[in-house]
Amino acid sequence: MKQIETGNPDKGLDGLKVNDVAPPPEPKDDEIMVQLHASSLNYHDYGVASGTMKAPEGRILMSDGAGVVKAAGSNVKAFKEGDSVVSVFFPDWQTGGPTVGDFSRTPGDGIDGYAREFVTVPASWFTRAPKNWQHNQSATITTAGLTAWRALVVEGNLKPGDTVLLLGTGGVSVYALQIAKAMGARVAITSSSDEKLEKARSMGADFTVNYKTDENWGKTVLEWTNGYGVDHVVEVGGPATLGHSIKATRVGGSIVLIGVLTGIGGEVPTALLMRKQIRLTGVIVGSHQHQNDFVNALETLDIEPVIDKSFALDDLADAFRYEASGQHFGKIVVDY
Numbered sequence: 001m002k003q004i005e006t007g008n009p010d011k012g013l014d015g016l017k018v019n020d021v022a023p024p025p026e027p028k029d030d031e032i033m034v035q036l037h038a039s040s041l042n043y044h045d046y047g048v049a050s051g052t053m054k055a056p057e058g059r060i061l062m063s064d065g066a067g068v069v070k071a072a073g074s075n076v077k078a079f080k081e082g083d084s085v086v087s088v089f090f091p092d093w094q095t096g097g098p099t100v101g102d103f104s105r106t107p108g109d110g111i112d113g114y115a116r117e118f119v120t121v122p123a124s125w126f127t128r129a130p131k132n133w134q135h136n137q138s139a140t141i142t143t144a145g146l147t148a149w150r151a152l153v154v155e156g157n158l159k160p161g162d163t164v165l166l167l168g169t170g171g172v173s174v175y176a177l178q179i180a181k182a183m184g185a186r187v188a189i190t191s192s193s194d195e196k197l198e199k200a201r202s203m204g205a206d207f208t209v210n211y212k213t214d215e216n217w218g219k220t221v222l223e224w225t226n227g228y229g230v231d232h233v234v235e236v237g238g239p240a241t242l243g244h245s246i247k248a249t250r251v252g253g254s255i256v257l258i259g260v261l262t263g264i265g266g267e268v269p270t271a272l273l274m275r276k277q278i279r280l281t282g283v284i285v286g287s288h289q290h291q292n293d294f295v296n297a298l299e300t301l302d303i304e305p306v307i308d309k310s311f312a313l314d315d316l317a318d319a320f321r322y323e324a325s326g327q328h329f330g331k332i333v334v335d336y
C-alpha cells in the first residue's frame, strides 16, 4: 500500500516521500483495520509537512482520516465491517476534561497519521462518520470541524440569537460559520478578500469586514452590535488579532483562542480583558466523546462541509502548496 512520509525537514515539501509498503496486520481483539479514503489539510499538518514543526523523518503525515472498516477484532462492539468511520485527533483523550497539552500522541505529528491506504489501530481511535456523508466530507471533522464545535458549543454554550465573531475564511472559521448559522446565531466574519466575504454572505453571514482594508475591524464589529459586543469569538489569529477581538466582545463574553496564525506570543490588552470580564479559553480540538456528540449533531443540523478543492494522495505536496497560497475558502481535502 501507499503512504506519504516526511523526508529531510530541510527540504520542506520537496522532501516528502511516497512509499510503497506492506499492508498492516489483521486487527487484534480491540482493533480495527480501516481502508482510508480521504484526509483533509490543516495548518498543523502543513507545519509538520513543511518541516517547521519538527517531526522525525519517515513520519506518516495527516491527522485527519476517514474510510471504511475492513475488519474488526473480537472485542470491538462500536463498529463492524463496512462501517464508515473517521479518526480522532487525540487517541488517548476519550472523555472528560482535557488530559493532553501537546501533540506527542497526535497522528501525523507525534505518531504516524493517515496519509496511507490502510491502518490497523485500536477501535477507540475512530468514531463513526455521519450517515450518508462522503469520506472526504467526514475527513474534515477530526480537526477543523471539531475545533469549531468545541469552541462554540462545548466551551461557549452557544444559543440561538447569540452573536459570533469569526476571523478569516479558513477551515475552522467556515465550519464555525455553518454551525453558528445552523444553530440560529448571528455571525460577523472577517477576511482579507472581498470575494471570500461575498461567499460568506451567501452562506448566511450577517456582517462582513475586510481586515486588510479596515485596520479597526474590532471596533467596526463592536459598532455592528450597537456597542454591546459579540457573545463569542473563535480566535484563530493570536497576538495580532486578540486585541481587536477583545474590543469586539461584550462584557462577560467568551473568546476561545485556538489559532496562532499571527505568531506564538505577544501583547494582550489585559486591563480591557479584565474590565470586560471576558472568559478567554485556550482549546486544542477535543475528545472522542466531543467528536461523537458532534457527529450526532451534524446529522440533525443539516450542514455539508465546504470543500474548496480536492487533490490525489500522490499530490499531497501540491495540496499543501495550495493551502500555503491562502486562496482557499473552507477545506482542502485529499481523496484516495
Ligand SMILES: NC(=O)c1ccc[n+]([C@@H]2O[C@H](COP(=O)([O-])OP(=O)(O)OC[C@H]3O[C@@H](n4cnc5c(N)ncnc54)[C@H](OP(=O)(O)O)[C@@H]3O)[C@@H](O)[C@H]2O)c1
Pocket: 041, 042, 043, 044, 143, 144, 147, 167, 168, 169, 170, 171, 172, 173, 190, 191, 192, 193, 196, 211, 236, 237, 240, 241, 257, 258, 259, 260, 261, 262, 283, 284, 285, 286, 323, 326, 328, 330
Ligand atoms: N487549537 C486547535 O484545536 C486548532 C484546530 C485547528 C486549527 N487551529 C489553528 O487555527 C488556525 C486556522 O486554522 P485553519 O485550519 O482554519 O487554517 P486555514 O484553513 O489554513 O485558514 C487560514 C485562514 O486564516 C485567515 N487568516 C490568516 N491570517 C489572518 C489574520 N491576520 N487575521 C484573520 N484571519 C487570518 C485567512 O483567511 P482569509 O483568506 O479569509 O483572509 C486564511 O485563509 C491555525 O493557526 C491553526 O493552527 C487550531
